[in-house]
Amino acid sequence: MGDAFDFSPGAQVPLSGAAGQTAATQALASAAYRDGPMDELLKANSDTATSxxxxxxxxxxxxxxxxAFSRAVQKRMIDEGRKPLIQSFGIEPQTVVEHCLAALRIRKQRDTQLTVIMVVFGLLFLPGVLLWLGGFQLRRLIAGAQNKRAGVLGTALLLALAVLGVIFMIKLPFNGFWGVYLRAMLIAPxxxxxxxxxxxxxxxxxxRDRWSGLLSGGGVGAKIPEAVPKNPGESAAERLRQSLAHLSAEQRSNVVYYAGPKGILGMGTRWGSWQMAEDLVPSDPExxxxxxxxxxxxxxxxxxxQLLERSPLHTxxxxxxxxxxxVVSPIGEGASEVSRPGGGEKGSYEIRGxxxxxxxxxxxxxxxNRHYLGVQFVLWDGQLVITLLITVTVLHKTLRIEITGHALGPVHPMFSNKPKARTKEVKGLKFWAPTQKxxxxxxxxxxxxxxxRAPLTWYPPLLEYWGGKLKLPEPFGLRHAWADKPWRHRFMADDAMRAATPVLRVVHEAALRVLEENGVDITKFGNRxxxxxxxxxxxxxxKADDYAG
Known part of the structure; x- marks a missing residue:
């Protein structure tokens, strides 16, 4: 049968500024609109995930x-046959994907126009285009040369080719049509x-306007009309709509993965653990x-x-x-993928009842798998995710209540950099006071x-083969892949540690009440x-998850 998702009254594409648009979401989404070298993204690698x-x-x-970012996120998060994802707590991953699709759409429109230019000025004057592209390729190789001698030699060779080109233009060995064509071959490009x-x-x-707008808290919404089918025959739009829906359903899953020293993927490593374990002794010996x-x-x-937000004081x-x-499922520290419960039916990504x-x-x-009860706070506009997990176990006569603290820090500062104008230092008559141009x-x-690149963008696999690509860390989740440590921010660290005390006391209070109601002597539990x-x-x-440390 068909997909069980119901999207009445129709596919709605959230715009920027809607619910869930936090600082962390917008910072990650802004990467889709950025320029600059692909290697800059490697600076944002975290301790537990490396691009x-x-x-x-x-x-x-x-x-x-x-x-590279837009293409990698699209392939990894919504393309058919993708691996399961790690939840992105503190952000709306669908919004980030939508901005990636919007950026790809803008670039595709540009590439369509550039392809027309390449056909008109490229195919008709192909030898000249190849010469110019070869010159730019040589210049890029020279710019990246580590050997100074090779760089100087390459520059000299490029200048020599330029001089020969000028001589060739002035005094051609051909006349008539071929003479005109050879001159046009170098001018048309x-x-x-x-x-x-x-x-x-x-x-x-x-x-750049969209990039800057997102980081300023506003910006234009992600427009992806191809995600809204206009008629039943648009299979591509329907597949995209369903992919976005599956992404949202997977984000709501209550199954998480513990990867040893990497902690719980998406929640961060354990920074603290508090345990109360005592024997179950009846309060009445008879x-x-x-x-x-x-x-x-x-x-x-x-x-x-559920009542944590209530306080006796108005402050x-x-x-x-x-x-x-x-439900916490254990996986290996070096695991390259995870497996989610169920298939594609609604709610199948969750374990309930x-x-x-x-x-x-x-x-x-x-x-x-193990069960944990968690209380989670998303603070600082999504930049800090505090999770406190509670587990209750009974082995023989010992009841153990364990509380562990997890903290996921802010998105790497690289994602918060706004676009900068390209400048060059120019020395005029006042050489001692250069100006910026x-x-x-x-x-x-x-x-x-x-x-x-434009003609090859119509077949991305070939373009990635020749031009390279970004490889995302696995198991992949948008949030934890580029999370920084919260302990470098004084107030974030304070928030994480302050949350532990009231949560622990609420847990103990509720647990002691249940024990007392069921005839358990709570003296030792109360002392502990x-x-x-x-x-x-x-x-x-x-580092509570790093036992070797």
Whole structure:
């Protein structure tokens, strides 16, 4: 049967400024519109996720940062046959994908015009175009030469070719038609390059305006009309619509993955752990404990955590918490992919109901998934994600309540850099006081690169083969792939550590009430809770997942 998703009244494409548009979302989305070298993205690699750049076979076809990022995100997040994704807590991944698609659409419109220029001025005067492109390719190789002697030799060779070209233009060995054609062969590409420069500058200005607008908190919405089918026959639009819907459904999954020292993917590593473990002893020696299960304790804690934002004083306090039942699945530290439960039916990415209770009550020792109750705070416009996980286990007569703290830091500062004008230092008559000259947004080498790439953009795999591409870290999630450490920001670190104390006390209070109601002597539990309540007042972050450290 067909897909079970229901999208009444129709596919709606959220615009910038809608719900979920936070600073972290906009920072990541701005990468789709950026220029600059692709290698800049490598600076944003985190400790647990590392991007790679596949070097080009032909330097003139190398993509810039925005082109590589948009294409990589599109392929990894919505193309058919993709691997499962890691949830991106604190951002709206669909919004980032939509901006990537919008950037690709803008560039495709530019490449269509550049392709026409290449056909008119390229095919008719192909030898001249190849000579000019060869010159730019040689110049790029010279610019990237590490050997100074090779660089000087290449520059001399390029100047020699230029001189020979001028002599060839002035005194041709041919007359008549071939003489005119050979002269036009070298001039026509310059005319085509002039029109191409106008097109490239107009598109570059549009992309930079969107880049700057996103980082300023506004900007133009991501327009992707191809995601809204206009009639039942538009299969490509329907597939794109369904891909975006599956992306949102996967984002809502309550299954997360623990990857050893990398911590829980998407939530960050454990920075703290507090445990209360005591024997279950009846409060009345003549009576047995009233039977209860781990789920009963978890459910009581869940209800109390919902009330965290309430305070006896009218001052500040918690933002509304997100309380969720998480199923944590273990994977290897070097795993290249994860597997999600179920297929493509609505809600299949989640584990709920009796299956969730079974994991909570029975899978507490040995292999298998584990149940955790989590309370999550998304702060600083999505730049800080604080997650405190609670697990309740019973082995023999010992009941253990463990609370662990996880923190995912802000998006790497590289994503917050606004576009800068290209400048050049110029020395005039006052050589001791040089001035800065503003250069055009797009230089000649960039025009040549974009024009050379344009005809190949219609078949991206071939363009990636010759020009290189960006390889995203696996298992991939937009948020954790480029997250910085929160401990470098004083206030973010304070927020993470301050949240632990009230959460721990609420958990202990709810758990002790359930134990007492079921006839358990809570004396030792109360003493332990009081000790932890005092110890947690001075928490410090540490690498709780790195046992070797």
């Amino acid at each position: 790679e750049v596949q070097k080009p076979r032909f330097a003139l076809l190398e993509p810039n940062l925005g082109e 310059l005319i085509g390059g002039f029109w191409a420069k106008i097109i490239c500058e107009r598109t570059a200005k549009d992309l 009576k047995e404990i009233h039977p209860f299960r781990s789920w009963d304790v978890v459910r009581a804690v869940y209800d109390q955590l 500040g306090g918690f933002t509304p918490p997100f309380v969720e039942h998480w 009796s299956e969730l209770q079974k994991i909570c009550n029975e899978q507490q020792f040995g292999s298998g 503003t250069l055009p947004i797009v230089h000649a080498r960039e025009v040549a690169r974009l024009t050379a 809770a009081a000790f932890l309540s005092g110890a947690i007042q001075d928490p410090s972050p540490r």
